[in-house]
Amino acid sequence: MAFDISTALNIILFLALIPISFFWLRRAWRILFQRDFSEVALKHGEAPPNAERFAPWVGLLNLVAGGITATVVVLVVAVQLPFDTWTAIAGSTIWCKFMMDFGISRHAHGQAKRDAKRAEKAARAAQAGTTRP
Numbered sequence: 833m834a835f836d837i838s839t840a841l842n843i844i845l846f847l848a849l850i851p852i853s854f855f856w857l858r859r860a861w862r863i864l865f866q867r868d869f870s871e872v873a874l875k876h877g878e879a880p881p882n883a884e885r886f887a888p889w890v891g892l893l894n895l896v897a898g899g900i901t902a903t904v905v906v907l908v909v910a911v912q913l914p915f916d917t918w919t920a921i922a923g924s925t926i927w928c929k930f931m932m933d934f935g936i937s938r939h940a941h942g943q944a945k946r947d948a949k950r951a952e953k954a955a956r957a958a959q960a961g962t963t964r965p
Contacts, residue, residue: 842919846908849901849922856898856929863891873940880940882947889936897929 862868869883872890880886904922907913 842915845919845922846905849905852926853898853902853905856894857902860891860894860898863887863894873937875937875941880937880943882940882943886936886940890933893929893932893936897925900925 859871863872864887867887869887870879872883873880873886901922904913904918904925908918
């Protein structure tokens with residue numbers, strides 16, 4: 833096996849799975865067990881006003897993704913999982929986690945905007961109803 837740029841990038845990918853797994857599992861621990869909703873459905877660094885509503889989904893997503901990547905690391909070291917297999921599992925997990933996190937965060941913040949618009953509309957209707965003779 834010649835050490836070239838492709839080999840170097842694959843080693844970096846494998847080594848990056850360790851901190852990725854750690855951060856995702858730590859985030860799941862914080863959300864699910866410590867009930868810290870500051871990292872739930874972030875958009876521009878801000879959590880939605882109803883973060884506790886989306887906490888189970890984000891926590892479960894982080895738990896599953898962190899568990900899969902941690903399992904891949906263990907299997908590569910212990911069983912010497914074939915290269916194509918572990919890169920496919922790791923790459924698919926990372927991309928799916930990013931896309932699902934993005935979707936959940938956009939849904940959470942969109943829901944907050946819709947709720948605010950409904951409340952504003954109801955307030956205007958109530959105000960208009962009280963000012964009529």
